[in-house]
Amino acid sequence: MRTRIVTIGIGLATMSAWLSAAPSTREIQRVQEAAAVLTEMHQASDKDVPQDLWDKAACVIVVPSLKKAAFIFGGEYGKGLMSCRRNGVWSAPIFMEIEKGSWGLQIGAQSIDLVLLVMNEGGMEKLLGNKVSLGVEASVAAGPVGRDVRAATDIQMQAEILSYSRTQGIFAGVNLSGGVVKPDESDNQDVYGKGVSPKDVVMGGAATPTPPEMLPFIRALDRTPRS
Numbered sequence: 001m002r003t004r005i006v007t008i009g010i011g012l013a014t015m016s017a018w019l020s021a022a023p024s025t026r027e028i029q030r031v032q033e034a035a036a037v038l039t040e041m042h043q044a045s046d047k048d049v050p051q052d053l054w055d056k057a058a059c060v061i062v063v064p065s066l067k068k069a070a071f072i073f074g075g076e077y078g079k080g081l082m083s084c085r086r087n088g089v090w091s092a093p094i095f096m097e098i099e100k101g102s103w104g105l106q107i108g109a110q111s112i113d114l115v116l117l118v119m120n121e122g123g124m125e126k127l128l129g130n131k132v133s134l135g136v137e138a139s140v141a142a143g144p145v146g147r148d149v150r151a152a153t154d155i156q157m158q159a160e161i162l163s164y165s166r167t168q169g170i171f172a173g174v175n176l177s178g179g180v181v182k183p184d185e186s187d188n189q190d191v192y193g194k195g196v197s198p199k200d201v202v203m204g205g206a207a208t209p210t211p212p213e214m215l216p217f218i219r220a221l222d223r224t225p226r227s
Contacts, residue, residue, distance in 0.1 A: 023190055023191045023211070027095065027190060027213075030080070030081065031213060033064035033065055034063075035217045035220035036064070036220075037062050037064045037113045038221065041166065041171060046147055048145070048171070049115070049117065049143060049145070050144060050145075050146060053117060053119075053143070053144070054223055057117040057118060058085060058120055058124045059085070059123075059124050060118070060221060061080055061082040061096055061116040061127075062082075062115050062217075063078045063098055064080060064113050066078040066111060078098045078099075079095065079096070079097050079187070080095070080114065081095055081096065082095075082096045082118075082202070083202070083218065084118070086203065091202045091205075091210075092201050092202075092207035092218075093217050093218065094192075094198045094201050095183070096181060096182065096184055097184045098176075098179055099131075099179060099180040112165050112166065112167040113167070114165055114174075114176075116140075116161055116176070117143060117162040118160065118161055119160055119162060127182075128199045128203070131180050131182035132180065132181050133178075133179075134161065134163075134176050134178065134180070134181060138161055139161065140160070140175070140176050141155050141162060142156070142162070142163060142173030142174050142175045143156065143162030144156055144162075145164070145173060156173075183198040191211060191214070192206065192207055
């Protein structure tokens with residue numbers, strides 16, 4: 001009886017923390033911007049992530065409107081969202097941040113959008129922990145673009161994470177080796193409350209139903225296959 005009471009108490013405390021949390025205007029804007037990146041990306045199937053890879057991805061991370069100064073001069077983070085498939089349905093998204101890397105392809109761009117496909121549960125587990133060094137603790141490769149996944153190389157097909165960038169209307173694979181990705185603890189607490197971990201949200205269904213402010217990103221992830 002006492003065990004049951006304690007369990008109920010923990011559940012109520014978690015629910016209370018979630019209900020009292022609320023995303024800020026800045027966080028809501030990030031959700032909307034990330035959703036817009038996906039929507040625009042899917043409008044041209046010949047310049048999109050191949051459908052087969054999209055269908056196999058365990059998680060998707062989108063970092064919108066990343067300023068180049070954040071990478072070249074340091075001192076800032078790129079911020080975005082990640083959702084993972086849970087029983088075939090996209091989970092409530094969590095906030096993620098990506099730290100500086102040395103990606104020469106991006107020099108000269110005013111801003112870029114990043115899209116990362118996490119291709120297996122191993123990669124997902126790493127990203128839901130602490131920070132992950134891309135290319136060291138998690139294998140990463142520039143993702144193939146187009147309708148046909150058969151154009152992908154063995155390196156791409158074996159990578160835990162496939163990475164893409166969009167700048168000045170051009171969508172292409174990009175090598176993000178040297179970057180660091182981790183959950184954004186403060187923003188996740190704003191939305192889901194203290195004591196609710198990113199893994200609780202993505203894997204444990206702690207954010208069921210999904211907060212309405214986060215739904216635009218979920219809708220954008222539900223990509224409709226094209227003929």
